[in-house]
Amino acid sequence: MSKVLGFLVLLFGIGTRVVFAQDSAGVATYVSLSGEYSDGSVICGTGGGSNKICDREYDPNMIGVITVNPAVSFIVEEMDGTVPMLSSGKAYVLVSSVNGTITIGDFITSSKIAGVSQKATKSGYILGSATEEYNESDPQKIGKIMVSLSVKPAVLKKNAEANLLQMIKDGVEGAFESPLSALRYVVSALIVSVIFIFGFIHFGKIAKSGVESIGRNPLASRAIQTGVIMNMGITVVIMGASVFVAYMILVI
Numbered sequence: 042m043s044k045v046l047g048f049l050v051l052l053f054g055i056g057t058r059v060v061f062a063q064d065s066a067g068v069a070t071y072v073s074l075s076g077e078y079s080d081g082s083v084i085c086g087t088g089g090g091s092n093k094i095c096d097r098e099y100d101p102n103m104i105g106v107i108t109v110n111p112a113v114s115f116i117v118e119e120m121d122g123t124v125p126m127l128s129s130g131k132a133y134v135l136v137s138s139v140n141g142t143i144t145i146g147d148f149i150t151s152s153k154i155a156g157v158s159q160k161a162t163k164s165g166y167i168l169g170s171a172t173e174e175y176n177e178s179d180p181q182k183i184g185k186i187m188v189s190l191s192v193k194p195a196v197l198k199k200n201a202e203a204n205l206l207q208m209i210k211d212g213v214e215g216a217f218e219s220p221l222s223a224l225r226y227v228v229s230a231l232i233v234s235v236i237f238i239f240g241f242i243h244f245g246k247i248a249k250s251g252v253e254s255i256g257r258n259p260l261a262s263r264a265i266q267t268g269v270i271m272n273m274g275i276t277v278v279i280m281g282a283s284v285f286v287a288y289m290i291l292v293i
Contacts, residue, residue, distance in 0.1 A: 067130020067190070069111030071123040072104075080109040081135040081185050082156030083168060084126055095151040099165030103151055103192050106132045106168070127190060134158050134168065134188040136175050143175040148195050149188050157183055167195045229287035236283035240276045247272045 073091050074084065085095040085102040095103055105128035112130070136143060139152060140159040148161035149168045161167050173186040251269040255262045 066112050067108075067127045067132065068113045069108050069125040069127045072126045073122050074107075074124045075122070078107050078124060078156060079135065080107060081133050082107045083134065083151050083158050085151070094156040096153060096155040098150065098152055098159070099161070099163075099167075100151040101166045101194075103166060103168055104128055105192070106134050106188070106190060107156075108132045128192065129190050131172065131187055131189050133185045136184050136186050137180055137182070138175065138177050139180040142178065143171050143186065145171055145174055147171045148197070154183075158188070161195065162197070164196045165194065166192065168192055225290055229290045232283055232290075233287045236280055240280045243276055244273060247276075 072084070075091055075093055078084075078094055083095040083103060084092050084105050084107060085100050086092050086104045087102070092104065105126040107124050108127045109125065111125050111127055111132075134149065135157045136149065137152060137154055137157050137159055139154065140162055143149070143160045147170065149158045149171055150161040150165060151168065152159035158168055160171075169188045169190040169192070171186055172189050175184055175186050177184055247269055251265055254265045258265070
């Protein structure tokens with residue numbers, strides 16, 4: 042399979058070199074990285090085109106793991122300051138028992154130790170799941186285990202109160218780290234909230250006035266009902282337009 046993949050890349054990927062090794066399972070790409078690193082270090086994005094070693098728990102900016110000898114790597118252009126990174130597949134990852142020993146299937150996430158992962162015990166962003174055990178009881182020691190990589194948010198059902206507090210804390214920290222993104226969410230939420238409140242108030246007034254009008258003039262009930270329905274339709278369109286505008290603010 043590897044030979045077939047290499048042949049296809051050489052045939053269609055002009056200027057691309059393929060390297061094969063045995064220490065992981067997946068396709069690595071080369072990314073820029075500042076600072077010192079080790080094989081198996083967890084990488085986080087910075088939003089400025091460069092990357093760094095992760096150094097906080099459940100970091101939502103995790104993007105992958107440094108794999109010095111990936112199974113397959115695509116090198117379009119070799120540059121100083123770039124390293125092979127794996128974001129999917131399986132790779133050996135630096136781990137610590139600072140958050141407890143690790144069993145097969147446990148979620149793995151970033152930790153406060155630079156580049157080192159740990160067992161995830163609450164909801165948040167994870168790096169993937171362990172495919173090997175790590176039974177070292179000394180949290181000061183650093184080991185390495187194989188992890189099935191899949192960076193995503195995960196929800197652990199236990200400790201719901203602590204999870205909620207952590208989510209609020211992460212949200213507040215995120216607002217300071219990326220104020221423009223936070224402002225977009227605030228503006229979008231404000232627009233949707235104001236329009237929906239206006240829509241419900243307007244709908245209530247229309248319904249009330251329609252009932253009163255029919256009571257005063259039953260012969261014109263059909264015309265009154267038509268007017269009420271038209272006003273309701275206009276209100277729904279306005280509310281839908283506000284949702285669309287809020288969405289565009291988030292994605293643009």
